[in-house]
Amino acid sequence: MKRQNIVHLTQTALMTAILIVLGMIPGIPLGFIPVPIVLQNMGVMMAGEILGPKEGTTSVALLLLLVAVGFPFLTGGSGGIAVFAGPTGGYLLAWLFAPLLIGSLRQHFGSRWSWWQEFLMIVLAGVLFIDITGSLWLSWQSHIKLTAALMSNLAFIPGDLIKAGVAVAVARQLRRVPVLNLG
Secondary structure (H helix, E strand, O other): HHHHOOOOOOHHHHHHHHHHHHOOOOOOEEEEOOOOOHHHHHHHHHHHHHHHHHHHHHHHHHHHHHOOOOOOOOOOOOOOOOOOOOOOOOHHHHHHHHHHHHHHHHHHHOOOOHHHHHHHHHHHHHHHHHHHHHHHHHHHHOOOOHHHHHHHHOOOOOHHHHHHHHHHHHHHHOOOOOOOOOO
């Protein structure tokens, strides 16, 4: 196996472990919707930002596969195929595609972006994409109006903006470490 393949495999496994660890941190229930505030979506943003579209998506897909077969790796210790049919199913589906979007945008537009440009990219391709996709599913699954589902996501925006900022800051620091080889 080539050294580069081993590096990518190791980075993907480490990011999956980070996603699992973030899932061990309890969520904050909001009460008015069945979706809690969690830190795992910050890991999803970091996966695309740090690893790029291929390895970032692979890392999140591995987490979701482990959850689907029953490992309790989501916030609150949930797991099993049923979580994909519940109120958070749309958010989980969006998690799979967010690293692809984030990593592709970063590759396409280059790494010379300012902190604010990179932050805006994470907000659009991570936060808004995940929240809108999750709202579409939540509306359908919970039989609530789409506008109500979208409005309920406003409660997540302040925390998601903080998580997006942390994801950008961490990714920028890690890209400065030459031994990590994080393009």
